[in-house]
Amino acid sequence: MGIAGVILLAAAACGLSLGTYTLYQNHQNEETRNAFFQASPDEADILLSISNHEDLLFDREAYKKFETSCLGNTNSNLLASGIYAKKGNIVCTSGDGTTVTIDGQEKKISDHPSSYLNVINESVFYRDDTDRKIYRYFINDGTTECAVNANCGETIVSVKGVYYIDYSTKKLFFLAFSDKEPKLFFSKRISSFAVVGNSAFVLTEDNTFGFLRESGSFTPISTEVDRFFFDGSAHIQKGSNIYRIDSFTQSECVAEDTDGVLIYEGSGYLYIAEKDSITRLLDNGDTEKICSLEENEIVKTMIETGSAYEISLFVEKDGLYAKKMLSIKK
Secondary structure: OOHHHOOOOOOOOOOOOOOHHHHHHHHHHHHHHHHHHHOOOOOOOHHHHHHOOOHHHHOHHHHHHHHHHOOOOOHHHHHOOOOEEEEEEEEEEEEEEEEEEEOOOOEEOOOOOOEEEEEOOEEEEEEOOOOOOOOEEOOOOOOOEEOOOOOOOEEEEEEOOOEEEOOOOEEEEEEEEEOOOOEEOOOOOOEEEEEOOOOEEEEEOOEEEEEEEEOOOOEEEEOOOOOEEOOOOOEEEEEEEEEEEEEOOEEEEEEOOOEEEEEEEOOOOOEEOOOOOEEOOOOOOOOEEEEEOOEEEEEEEEOOOOOEEEEEEEEEEEEEEEEEEEEOOO
């Protein structure tokens, strides 16, 4: 039975005509939005419970409020390795080591490079790139502890706990701050994910993009997906085409026959790494060249800092990798 049939049955069961049911549904949607936007940034439980409501899920304004209040970094930064994080007056970066800068005062918290930096609850979480464990640095007393003793991949920290991909199983786990042991969050093998509320957008290892709810139910949205980014709007790349996902059932192709790879979504723009340059996709479908790439330079990640775009370029020569940073004005 299609969606329309389900709605008609639901309306009939409640003694409502379809027109009356539609008005009722719109009223419920309005109440949901009002409850979300009236919540203060400190009311994390409300924001977490409402953010993954279907009426808000693809709303960029709603998502940004949730992200700022409830996550330790932006989903886009974390999908791009998360080597930079900024919350208020706290800035974390990774290079030869990992540093935290507070009100201009810089402190090195690890001699190792790291990724998936998250700043939340007066702490800095990071995945050490040498042993792949997740560590927690306590800002107030300067101590560090191992938060997750596992071989970890992508890591996202919310006000409730730590989500991470276990490399050994490629499955998604969640360790609540109130628990001592992590719990399996999704039984399928996945490549990447983005947290929204208590749920997540997920790209499975078989290239299916979909939405995973806290209950464990998974709603497939698109197949044959190579990569995705989420910045309050969802964009996926399938081969040489890039699509914007507007709902569980609607999508629009925003770039056809591109020669590049989608590497970032931030501030309403999509960024594509091509063979010799990085371009930005404009609203009219055209692309704008942001910077040139030298021969053999391969872009792994692009991170938005707020005042500039930091682009981490990895250059492979004779099997070796080197990293350099570029700053691009908005």
